[in-house]
Structure formats: C-alpha cells, structure tokens
Amino acid sequence: MTSGEFENRNAARWAEYERLVDAMERGQEIGGVERLPQRFRELCLDHSLVQARMYGIRLGERLNALVIRGYKLIYRSRRHGWESVVRMAAVTFPATVRKEWRLFWLCSAVFWIPFLLLVWVAKHDLTWIQSILGSQGMAQMEEMYGGDSPLAKGRPGMGSDFMMFCFYIQHNIGIDFSIFAGGILAGLGTLFYLFFNGLHIGAAAGYCNAVCNPQAFWSFVAGHSSFELTGMVISGMAGMRMGLAILWPGRLPRVRALVEATKKAMPLIYGAAVMTACAAVLEGFWSAQPLTWLPGSAYAWKYSVGAVLWLLHIVYFLFAGRRAGDAA
Incomplete structure (x- = not known):
C-alpha cells in the first residue's frame, strides 16, 4: 500500500x-x-x-x-489536580467502598466483634482486660480518665495541641499502614492487626467504662472515632484486596495479580489516609478541649458532634457518587 x-x-x-x-x-x-x-x-x-x-x-x-x-x-x-482530588473524594472513594462491600463487612466484623465483646466482658470480669492492658496500661487509663478529670486531662503531660496532632498522625498512620501491609501475608497480617486492635481498643474502652469516668472517656473519643475507626476498617479492606490477589490470582501470575489488586486498592488507601488525618486534627484540637466558651455541657457538645459525624459517614458511604457512577 x-x-x-x-x-x-x-x-x-x-x-x-x-x-x-x-x-x-x-x-x-x-x-x-x-x-x-x-x-x-x-x-x-x-x-x-x-x-x-x-x-x-x-x-x-x-x-x-x-x-x-x-x-x-x-x-x-x-493536569487538573484539584479536579481529580474532588472526584476522588466525591465519587471514586465511596464508590470503591460500596463495590468492595463484602470486604467492608468482613473487616468490620473482625474489628468490631472483639471490640464489643471486650466492652461487655469488662462489666462482668476484668481478668481479660488485665491480661490485655497490663498494669501499666490500666494505670494510664486511670490517669487519663479516672475520677472527675476534666476533658483537658485526656492527655496529661503530652504537650501542646499541635504536638498531640503530630503524635496522633504518627500513631494512627502507623496502625493503618500495619493493617494494610499485613495483606502481603495472604491477608493473615491484615486480619491479625484488625483483630488485635479490636481487642486492645475494646479492652481500653471497657476498662474506662467499668472503672474510670465513662463520660470523660466517651466524650473524648466521640468526635474523632468515626474517622479513626472507619479509616482503620478501610485500610483492612485494601490489605485484604492484596491478600486475596495472592491467594486467588486467577489466570495472572501472582506478582501481576498483586500489582493489579494494589491499583484497585489505591482509592481505599488514599481515602483511609485522609480519614486518619481528619481524626488526628479532631483528636488534637477538639477532643480534649473543655469547651468552656460554649453554652451548656461540654459533654453534650462532644456527644452531639460525634453523633452527627457518624451519621454523615453513613450517608456519605451509602449515597456519595451514585449519580456520577450511573452516568458513567
């Protein structure tokens, strides 16, 4: 030709x-x-x-x-970075969570069942709590949330709000990364870290609920818990996506299947990272504040904000991005 x-x-x-x-x-x-x-x-x-x-x-x-x-x-x-960020937050992230709904319920069960079990056990027998927290952990819980401690004592001797924000960023991202990276062990590492954190956080919550000042504890965690705990579960979803690719690669070589699974999990990782950062902001600059400048009880404000944020999370993951997905 x-x-x-x-x-x-x-x-x-x-x-x-x-x-x-x-x-x-x-x-x-x-x-x-x-x-x-x-x-x-x-x-x-x-x-x-x-x-x-x-x-x-x-x-x-x-x-x-x-x-x-x-x-x-x-x-x-x-080239339009902000446009991509907005689309990721408004469409891609919630749509990916809905698409992986089986992994969401699996990771939620692995975390929340031991959490709720330890909170219930603490009301009847502290033996399990003692074995998980140890004497030092229980002493720390009592120092932070014991007696009639004001909310500002939720972190004694930890420094300024900004220093606490930095500490929570480091601590929470370390937990989420461990959960995600555990997926490389065919998902077993992810399940272990989710289960362990469910036990440990549940033991701390149960001990504070049974021995310390419950209001001081629950009002402290109410504001940031929706971001922190949901981000932890979503990190588990990303880790399990990698683990399943290793267990069942299909017709692809395992390395190639792992690469493809990681690409699919990236919206989950990005979203979990943003949620963890939001949790750190709230935990550092809101959760421990006495709120004396607001009318009424500080506890009521803490609980109200926490309830609204949990409700917004539910609405966001159920409905965000549905119209855009249908149009596509």
Whole structure:
C-alpha cells in the first residue's frame, strides 16, 4: 500500500477525529464525543504504521500533531489536580467502598466483634482486660480518665495541641499502614492487626467504662472515632484486596495479580489516609478541649458532634457518587 492509498483509506476517520478535537478545544458540545478515545487509539496505531513504513515526513508530522492534541484533551484531568482530588473524594472513594462491600463487612466484623465483646466482658470480669492492658496500661487509663478529670486531662503531660496532632498522625498512620501491609501475608497480617486492635481498643474502652469516668472517656473519643475507626476498617479492606490477589490470582501470575489488586486498592488507601488525618486534627484540637466558651455541657457538645459525624459517614458511604457512577 502506498502512502496515498493509506491516506485515502483513513481520511474519513481522521477527519472525524479532527472534528471532535476541534469542537472540544473550543468548548463546543458535539455529538459522538464518546468515540474520541477509540479514534485516538486508532490514530496512534496509524501513526506508528506511517513511521514503520516510512510514508513520509508530511504525513507523519500531521498525525503526530493530531495525536498530541488528542492526548492533551483525553488526559487533561491529570493536569487538573484539584479536579481529580474532588472526584476522588466525591465519587471514586465511596464508590470503591460500596463495590468492595463484602470486604467492608468482613473487616468490620473482625474489628468490631472483639471490640464489643471486650466492652461487655469488662462489666462482668476484668481478668481479660488485665491480661490485655497490663498494669501499666490500666494505670494510664486511670490517669487519663479516672475520677472527675476534666476533658483537658485526656492527655496529661503530652504537650501542646499541635504536638498531640503530630503524635496522633504518627500513631494512627502507623496502625493503618500495619493493617494494610499485613495483606502481603495472604491477608493473615491484615486480619491479625484488625483483630488485635479490636481487642486492645475494646479492652481500653471497657476498662474506662467499668472503672474510670465513662463520660470523660466517651466524650473524648466521640468526635474523632468515626474517622479513626472507619479509616482503620478501610485500610483492612485494601490489605485484604492484596491478600486475596495472592491467594486467588486467577489466570495472572501472582506478582501481576498483586500489582493489579494494589491499583484497585489505591482509592481505599488514599481515602483511609485522609480519614486518619481528619481524626488526628479532631483528636488534637477538639477532643480534649473543655469547651468552656460554649453554652451548656461540654459533654453534650462532644456527644452531639460525634453523633452527627457518624451519621454523615453513613450517608456519605451509602449515597456519595451514585449519580456520577450511573452516568458513567
């Protein structure tokens, strides 16, 4: 096939592609724009054939210019960072959590069942609590939430609010990363860390509820618990996605299956990281404050804010991004 024959055969397709690109560059609404990605891939193939068959500089430069224009349009979202961030938060993250609903309930069960069990056990027998927290852990709980301690004593000797924010960022991200990275052990590490944190946090909550000042404890954790605990569960979902790829790679080699699973888990990791950061902000600058500048009881404010945040989380993960997903 000569250069002229090749050009005549594909002229109509190239003209359609150029028409779509011109309209999009001018911001005009035009029918058939959904065909642009397909035409772009076909044009890339044509361009490579022109180069391989040495059909001439003129045709090569023409197709190269069209490829560049199409690339800028199709991949322009990568240049608009804020647009990508908003879409990730409003659509991709909640949609991915809903898509992985089986992993969500699995990880929730692994964490919440031991948590609730230890809170219940603490009312009847402290033996399990003592074995999990140890004498030092119980003494720390009593120092933080014992007696009639005001909320500001929820972290004695820990420094300024900003220092506490930094501490919580380091501590919470370390927990979430351990849960996620445990997925590399065929998911067993993820399940272990979720179960262990459920036991430990449940033991601390149960001990404070039974021995210390329950109001001081529950009002302290109410504000940030929705972000912190849900982020922990979602980190577990990402870890289990990796673990399942190792256990059941399908027709792909295990390394390739692991890479693909990690890509699918990235929205979960990004979302969990943001939730952990939000938890640290609340824990550092809100949870331990006495709120003397607000009318009424500080405990009531803490509980109200915590209840509203839990409700917003439920609504967000149930409904956010549904219309955008249906349109896509």
